[in-house]
Amino acid sequence: MALLDIDEKILGVAAIADIAFWPIAVDTKLKDVEAMPDKSITLTLYNGAIRNSENEHVAKLLRQKSALVVAFGSCACFGGIPGLANVTNKKDLQDYVYNKTFTSVNPQGTIPQPKWDGPEGELTLPVMYDTVLTLEDVIDVDYFMPGCPPTTDQINGFLDVVTKHLTEGAALPPKGAVIASQKTLCDECGRTKEVTTIDKIVMPYEIKIDPKKCMLEQGIICLGPATRAGCGAKCLEGNQPCRGCFGPTAEVLDQGGSMLSALASIFKTADNETQLSEDEILELMTQIKDPLGTFYAFTMPKSIIKRKVKEKKAVTQ
Amino acid sequence: MSTQQGTSPAAVTATTEGQFEPKIIAFCCNWCSYAGADLAGVSRLQMPTNFLVLRAMCSARVDPEFVLRAFAKGADGVLVLGCHPADCHYIGGNYRTRRRIALLKMLLEQYGLDPDRLHLEWVSASEGVKFQSTIKDFTEKIREMGPNPLKEAEEESARVQGEPHH
Ligand code: SF4
Ligand code: SF4
Numbered sequence: 001m002a003l004l005d006i007d008e009k010i011l012g013v014a015a016i017a018d019i020a021f022w023p024i025a026v027d028t029k030l031k032d033v034e035a036m037p038d039k040s041i042t043l044t045l046y047n048g049a050i051r052n053s054e055n056e057h058v059a060k061l062l063r064q065k066s067a068l069v070v071a072f073g074s075c076a077c078f079g080g081i082p083g084l085a086n087v088t089n090k091k092d093l094q095d096y097v098y099n100k101t102f103t104s105v106n107p108q109g110t111i112p113q114p115k116w117d118g119p120e121g122e123l124t125l126p127v128m129y130d131t132v133l134t135l136e137d138v139i140d141v142d143y144f145m146p147g148c149p150p151t152t153d154q155i156n157g158f159l160d161v162v163t164k165h166l167t168e169g170a171a172l173p174p175k176g177a178v179i180a181s182q183k184t185l186c187d188e189c190g191r192t193k194e195v196t197t198i199d200k201i202v203m204p205y206e207i208k209i210d211p212k213k214c215m216l217e218q219g220i221i222c223l224g225p226a227t228r229a230g231c232g233a234k235c236l237e238g239n240q241p242c243r244g245c246f247g248p249t250a251e252v253l254d255q256g257g258s259m260l261s262a263l264a265s266i267f268k269t270a271d272n273e274t275q276l277s278e279d280e281i282l283e284l285m286t287q288i289k290d291p292l293g294t295f296y297a298f299t300m301p302k303s304i305i306k307r308k309v310k311e312k313k314a315v316t317q
Numbered sequence: 318m319s320t321q322q323g324t325s326p327a328a329v330t331a332t333t334e335g336q337f338e339p340k341i342i343a344f345c346c347n348w349c350s351y352a353g354a355d356l357a358g359v360s361r362l363q364m365p366t367n368f369l370v371l372r373a374m375c376s377a378r379v380d381p382e383f384v385l386r387a388f389a390k391g392a393d394g395v396l397v398l399g400c401h402p403a404d405c406h407y408i409g410g411n412y413r414t415r416r417r418i419a420l421l422k423m424l425l426e427q428y429g430l431d432p433d434r435l436h437l438e439w440v441s442a443s444e445g446v447k448f449q450s451t452i453k454d455f456t457e458k459i460r461e462m463g464p465n466p467l468k469e470a471e472e473e474s475a476r477v478q479g480e481p482h483h
Contacts (some may be wrong), residue, residue, distance in 0.1 A: 087427070233364040257381035260424065264416035273412055274402040278419065278437065285419040290428035304385040306430040 002073065002149035003045065006156055016163055017042065021062070030058065033065055041065045043126050043162055044048050045072035045145075049079045049301065050133040050249070053114075054126035063139040064119070068162070068172075074148040076135040076248050078255075079301025083132045084293060086307035090130040127163045148298060150157040151231055154179050180230030182248050186214075188229040189236050190230035197268040201287040204241060210253065215241045216266055221294055225258035226252070254304045256295030263288065339459040341368040342387045343396040346376045348406040349441045350398035353427070356445030364449045365456040368396070375399070376437075377410035381421050384435060388425075390469055394434045394459035396451065401439040411439070431462055 002009060004025070020041045021028045033041075044066040050056050050279045063069055074080040085093065098104060116123045135141055145154055155180065158179050164170035173179070194215045202219040209215070215222035215236070223244035224236070235242050247257035266282070272277060288294065296303050345351040351372045357364070373379050376399025387395050397418060399411040417435060422432035438451045 119388045179328075252382060254385055255383045256424070257385050260381045260420050261417060264415050264420050267416055269409055269412045275403075278415060281415045282419040282422070285416060285423065288420065288423070290427075291420055293426045295424070304382065305428045305430075305467065308427075309469075310429050311431050311466050312463050313431075313461075 002047075002152075003155060004149075005149070006152045006159075007180070009152075009159075010157055013159060016166070020065075029101070030061070033061060036065050036225040038064055039067050042067050042166065042280065044069045044134055046070065047072040047075050049082050050129070050135060050138050051082065052126040052128045056133075059135060059139050068142045069135075069139065070143045070145050070158070071135040071141045072145050073150055074146050074245050074247060074298045077144045077146045078299040079132050079134050080298050083134075083299070083301040085132050087292065088308065089253055090128055094128075094312075097286065131307050134301050137301075142175055143173065143177055143179055146228065146245065146247045147180070147231060149181075151234070154230065160197075178250070180228050180246055182250050183229040185224040185227040185229045185231070185233060185242055188231075189214075189224055189233040189242075191215070191236060198266055199268045208238055211239050217264075222261065222286070223255070223295070223297075225262040226255050226295075239281075243297050247299055247302070255299045256292070256303055259295040260291065267305050326406075337460065337464055339367050339393040339456055339464075340391060341394045341396060341456060342392045343368045343370050344373050344376065344379045344383065344400045345370050345440075346406075346411075347372055347374050349400035349404065349439075350376075350448065352442035353444045353448040356442065356479060357448040358445075359363060361449070362443050362444040362445055362449040364452045367456050368452055375405065375407050375410040376414040377405075377407070377417075379414065381417055384421055388430065388434070388465060388467055391465060393462070393465045394436070394455060396455055397435070397437045398440045398448070398451070399437070401441055404441065408427075430466065433458065434462065434465065 003013075006013075019026050019028075020036065021030075021033050021044075041062070044062045046059060046062060046069060048055065050059060054171070069079045075082060079086070082115050084252070098106050099109060112125055114125050114127045134146075143158075145158065148152060161172065165172050191214045192212055194217060196217050198217065198219045200219050201221060204220055207218065207220075209220065210218060216224070220241050222236075222241035224233075224242045227242055227244045228246040228249045228250065230246055232241070244255055244259070248258060252258045264285070292300070300306070343354075345354055351370070354370055370377060371383075376397055384395050384397070397414065399414055400406065405411045414450050418435065418437040422435055425435060426432045435452075436455055438447075440448050440451060
């Protein structure tokens with residue numbers, strides 16, 4: 001879809017390229033791709049996280065048939081918002097959807113099976129995975145183009161580079177390059193920063209947001225300090241805080257950890273700081289209601305811990 | 318995009334067959350707690366040997382990423398030790414640390430880990446005995462908690478991924 005956002009430029013793409021496989025726009029079947037010689041597709045823009053066996057199969061097939069593979073968009077790069085499903089697991093999800101919702105009536109406890117022997121022969125469904133994976137988890141990826149969605153500038157810029165490479169032999173970016181900026185979003189954001197501290201976190205609807213001032217300094221959680229620049233601070237322009245769709249900056253592995261650090265540092269120290277107990281500090285930090293969902297909204301499968309686990313022994317809740 | 322690197326805390330202690338030996342990473346700030354650990358050492362105070370000390374210039378230098386990586390690489394517990402409030406060599410480093418650790422605990426809990434696997438303690442250069450008791454108590458607590466579930470989760474999820482029926 002993001003590709004269609006490049007408007008009439010898409011015609012230029014059609015002029016230089018044959019589209020081999022684009023399920024939402026072009027009616028090619030997987031078996032047509034299977035019949036193609038290896039590496040015969042110049043460029044694959046793969047979007048979406050890896051959530052089931054079919055996703056993995058298509059990713060591997062396209063890798064085999066393509067010279068270049070780009071993880072296109074935040075889901076392919078980091079798991080994206082669907083990656084937040086890693087706070088649960090396949091069993092609990094299926095159980096909820098088929099048995100526990102308000103409208104579920106399922107006395108036999110039927111859930112989809114990946115295989116069924118019917119009179120027509122064996123029917124199959126993709127196997128859903130327990131953990132949402134990123135594209136890089138299952139295949140070798142040449143480039144990463146983050147963004148939810150990637151911007152037209154990123155797409156056009158990259159397509160120009162590939163076109164130049166094909167027509168004039170110009171060099172491609174180094175393998176593994178992220179098609180975005182090397183800087184932090186705050187660097188790109190035009191809001192004024194006064195390096196002040198805060199004592200309170202607020203939700204965007206609770207205050208009248210000053211459109212000129214840094215969101216964080218107004219007490220609104222903005223993932224700018226932990227997010228890679230490249231979008232032109234689009235959300236900030238619309239007076240919305242950044243939610244981090246461009247993923248971590250070049251220097252860090254864990255976007256959430258990096259945001260946690262930034263957010264903890266912007267809190268004012270109290271006058272009676274030395275008298276505060278660790279419990280009181282914890283109380284202060286519980287203003288941040290859902291650290292995992294906030295700091296890793298787009299990157300949980302790419303985070304250091306990646307998914308929720310279970311302690312053997314019952315834990316203190 | 319880089320992948321995770323570094324040495325595994327698996328090397329910290331040799332595990333005796335069958336019995337769970339916690340692996341503990343203790344980040345010590347250079348000015349107070351590292352000196353406290355040193356004092357405990359030269360005073361020949363007895364304590365379990367399940368821990369590995371990593372010296373940081375300040376407890377605030379302990380990036381949340383270090384803590385998350387320690388757990389991801391198999392540490393069963395992580396200690397962050399710094400100067401007492403008002404004693405930070407860099408004035409307010411430890412005030413940041415305590416806010417971060419509080420948030421990190423909330424985060425670990427959301428990831429399903431027992432937040433008590435992470436512990437912050439203030440240990441000054443003269444508190445060799447406090448260093449000893451912190452190590453002792455924490456090791457005991459982690460021993461009771463059992464192994465870090467992250468390792469097992471990795472194997473479990475690899476198994477369930479490939480399984481045709483749930
Ligand atoms: S925190 Fe958000 S609002 Fe503040 S400078 Fe960074 S991107 Fe802009
Ligand atoms: S401001 Fe943040 S959330 Fe919005 S587009 Fe840019 S990176 Fe994505």
